Amino acid sequence: MDELPILPTTVIGSYPRPKWLRESIRLHKAGKISDEDLQEAFDDAVVTVLHDHEIAGVDVPTDGEMRRDEMVEFFAERLAGFKFYGPVRVWGTNYYRKPSVVSKVEYIKPMLVDEFLFAKSVSYTENLKITITGPYTIAEWSYNEYYKNKRDLAFDLAKVINTEMKKLVEAGTKIIQVDEPAIHTHKNEVEWAIEAVNESIKGINVKVVMHVCYGEYSYLEPYLDKLNVDQINLALKNYNYEPVKLFKKWDREIGVGVIDVHNKRIETPEEVANDLKMLLDYFKPEMIWVNPDCGLKLLPRKIAFQKLLNMVKGTKIIREELKNKGYNSSSLKPLVNR
Numbered sequence: 001m002d003e004l005p006i007l008p009t010t011v012i013g014s015y016p017r018p019k020w021l022r023e024s025i026r027l028h029k030a031g032k033i034s035d036e037d038l039q040e041a042f043d044d045a046v047v048t049v050l051h052d053h054e055i056a057g058v059d060v061p062t063d064g065e066m067r068r069d070e071m072v073e074f075f076a077e078r079l080a081g082f083k084f085y086g087p088v089r090v091w092g093t094n095y096y097r098k099p100s101v102v103s104k105v106e107y108i109k110p111m112l113v114d115e116f117l118f119a120k121s122v123s124y125t126e127n128l129k130i131t132i133t134g135p136y137t138i139a140e141w142s143y144n145e146y147y148k149n150k151r152d153l154a155f156d157l158a159k160v161i162n163t164e165m166k167k168l169v170e171a172g173t174k175i176i177q178v179d180e181p182a183i184h185t186h187k188n189e190v191e192w193a194i195e196a197v198n199e200s201i202k203g204i205n206v207k208v209v210m211h212v213c214y215g216e217y218s219y220l221e222p223y224l225d226k227l228n229v230d231q232i233n234l235a236l237k238n239y240n241y242e243p244v245k246l247f248k249k250w251d252r253e254i255g256v257g258v259i260d261v262h263n264k265r266i267e268t269p270e271e272v273a274n275d276l277k278m279l280l281d282y283f284k285p286e287m288i289w290v291n292p293d294c295g296l297k298l299l300p301r302k303i304a305f306q307k308l309l310n311m312v313k314g315t316k317i318i319r320e321e322l323k324n325k326g327y328n329s330s331s332l333k334p335l336v337n338r
Contacts, residue, residue, distance in 0.1 A: 002331060002332045002333050003328070003330070003331060004059050004060070004127065004329060004330045004331075004332060005059060005287065005324065005328070006285055006286065006319055006322050006323070006327045006328055006329055007276070007288055007289070007290050007315050007318060007319050007330070008060055008141070008289045008290070008330050009057065009058050009059045009060070009289075009290045009291070009311060009312050009315050010058060010059060010060035010061070010129060010255065010290070010291045011053065011058060011060075011061060011062055011064075011129075011287055011291060011292060011295075011296065011308065012062075012131075012177075012179075012182050012211055012233070012291055012292055012293075012294050012295045012296075013062050013064075013065050013129075013131035013179065013211075013295050014062075014064060014065040014068070014071075014178065014295030014296060014297035015049050015052070015053075015062070015064030015065070015066075015222065015295070015297060015301075015303050015304060016064075016296060016297055016298075016299060016300065016301040017045060017064075017066060017297070018045055018084055019041070019264045019303065020041070021041050021044075021045040022311075024041035024189075025041075025137075026039070026170060027128060030149055031263075032044065033321055037076070042066055042067050043066070045066040046063045046064065046066050046115075046118060046119055046122065047122050049062075049063060049064035049066060050063065050064075050119065050122060050123055051303075052125060052305050052308070053103070053124075053308070054124040054125075055305075055309075056305060056308040056309045056311075056312055057309070057312035057313075057316075058146050058239055058308060058312060059101055059125070059127060059290075060096055060125075060127045060128070060129050060175060061123065061124075061125065061127075061128060061129070062128070062129050062130070062131060062148040063115060063116075063119035064297075065131065065295070066299070067115055069096075070096045070097070071133045071137075071140050071179060072098075072099065072133055072137065072142065073096060073097050073098075073099060073272040074111075074133075074143045075111060075132075075133055075138060076099035076138070076142065076276060077110040078108065079105055079106065079107065079108060079160060080100055080103070080104075080105065080106040080107075080108055081102065081103045081104050081105035081146070082099040082100065082101060082102070082105070082142070083099065083100050083101075083102045084097045084098075084099055084100070085100060086107045088188050095188065097140065098141065098143065099142045099143070100142060100143035100144075101142055101143065101144050101145060101147060101153060102145050102146055102337055103146055104146065104156065105153065105157055105160060106160065106303075107160040107163045107164070108160075108169045109306050110164065110324060111164055112130060112132060112164060112167075113167050113168060113171050116128070116130050116168060116173055119242050120171075120172065120297075126174065127174060127175065127332065128173070128174070128175070129175040129176070129177055129209070130168055130173050130175070130176055130177070131177045131178075131179055131211075132161060132164065132165065132176065132177070132178060132179065132236065133178075133179045133254075134161070134169075134178040134179055134180040134183070134196075134197055134200060135154045135155070135157035135161055135196045135197065135199070135200050136154050136182060136183050136189075136193040136196050136197065137179065137180050137181055137182040137183065138154075138157050139154040139157055139184060139196075140181075140182040140186075141182060141257040148311075150189070151189075151192055151196075151235075154192075154193065154196040155195075155196055155199060157196070157200075158196045158197070158199035158200040158333070159199070159200075161178075161266055161309035161338045162199065162200050162201070162202055162204070165182060165200070165201065165204045165287050166203065166204070169204060169205070169206055171230065171328040173206060174206050174207060174210075174332055175206065175207045175209065175332070176201075176204065176206060176207070176208050176209070177208075177209040177210070177211055177233070178197060178208065178209070178210045178211070179210075179211045180193075180210055180211065180212055180227070181196060181211070181212065181213045181214065181215070182215070183197070183210075183212055183215075183220065183293075184212060184215040184216050184217060184219040184220045185215055185216075185219075186219075187216070187219045188236065188237075189248050190219050190220055190222075190223055191223050194223050194227050195224050195226070197210060197227070197228075197229070198226070198227070198228045198338075199323060199337055201228060201229065202338055203338060204336055205337075205338060207230050207231070207332055207333070207335075208228075208229045208230050208231070208334065208336075208338070209229060209230065209231040209232075209233050209253075210212045210227065210229040210231070210233065211255070211294075212231040212232065212235070213234070213235035213257075213293060213294045214234065214235055214238070215293075217243040217247075218243075218246060220246075221246040221247070223285055224249065224321065225249075226252050228336050228338055229252075229336065230252055230253055230334050230335040230336055231252060231253035231254065231255055231283055231289060231335075232247070232250060232252070232253075232254055232255070233255030233257075233289070233291060234247070234254065234255065234256065234257055235253070235257040235293035235294050236256055236257040236258070236279075236293065237258050237259055237260045237267075237275070237292075237293050238257070238260050238261075238262060238263075241275070241278065241279070244279065244282050245282075247282075248282060251287075252287065252335050252336070253281055253287050253288070253330075253335065254287055254288060254289070254290060255289040255290075255291045256274050256276075256279050256283075256288055256289070256290060256291070257291060257292060257293035257294070258275045258276065258279075258290060258291070258292070258311060258314070259272075259291075259292035259307045259308075259311050259327075260292075260293055261291060261292050261293050261295065261299060261307075262291075262293075262296045262297055262298075263300070264300070264303050266306050266307055266310060267307060267310055267311070267314070268310060268314070269310045269313035269317060270314065270317075271310075271314065272310060272313070272314025272315065273292075273315075273317040273318050274316065275314075276288070276290065276315065276318045277318060285322050286327065286330055286331075289330070290311060290315045291311075292307065292308070292311065295326050297307075298304070
């Protein structure tokens with residue numbers, strides 16, 4: 001099917017790992033369970049996540065990125081050209097293994113196809129979204145010890161990401177989300193960063209979403225007309241919706257963040273509904289998709305689930321009002337010829 005209900009609900013990508021999966025990962029690192037046992041735990045976790053999403057009523061789910069520890073590290077481990085020296089502190093006591101580029105970045109083999117196919121085989125809907133970290137963010141969040149500059153690195157990354165996306169399309173994916181949380185970090189790099197994103201999605205004729213979260217949205221606004229995605233997906237709730245005015249000229253789909261993933265307070269359905277009413281003053285109903293600001297992985301699972309449940313309930317309140325005005329569905333078809 002190429003149609004979704006009006007105001008489709010979705011998630012950004014990540015979801016809290018069940019406690020038993022975290023324990024399985026710990027035991028595997030300690031050499032106490034096999035690779036096969038860990039794979040089974042990952043598979044079971046994907047089933048669990050999709051069950052949560054189904055009960056919550058999410059129209060376009062993901063597999064919760066259960067197999068990914070970190071959004072850059074995962075891909076750096078699977079591409080030629082990267083090396084890891086050790087963990088880097090991000091904030092407080094949180095660390096991640098920041099990769100370093102030490103030779104030409106090259107594609108080795110599919111990175112996401114198997115996880116997509118498994119999720120598809122157990123999903124309650126064909127409208128499953130797969131997420132992939134974009135070329136600029138991988139370049140920005142890696143050390144560069146090989147390329148002349150970050151731009152050259154990003155464009156080589158765009159080529160390998162494009163190869164992976166084509167494999168995903170061949171496997172049957174309908175929706176691909178390019179995660180670019182760093183794209184609005186440096187004002188003087190945004191224009192070519194968008195060119196790199198466009199290069200990464202060239203020839204990808206399914207619905208393509210670009211997710212952008214915490215940063216300076218005003219850096220992005222002047223270049224929106226150069227972006228070749230069907231949908232831009234934004235963190236807005238955390239900003240009290242201040243950035244929406246910057247996207248008035250955006251004429252394609254927009255994913256609106258109505259759930260604050262950095263706050264354990266659970267938004268009520270009525271709060272979500274009121275926020276959507278306000279957003280409808282800026283965007284046409286057929287343009288809007290509804291989602292949390294960002295991935296939910298850092299929240300307790302019970303809270304993440306309840307936030308999703310209330311997000312869907314609030315959306316349904318407005319959806320019924322829109323149906324009375326003749327708005328019934330949104331299309332899954334791509335809006336841009338790439």
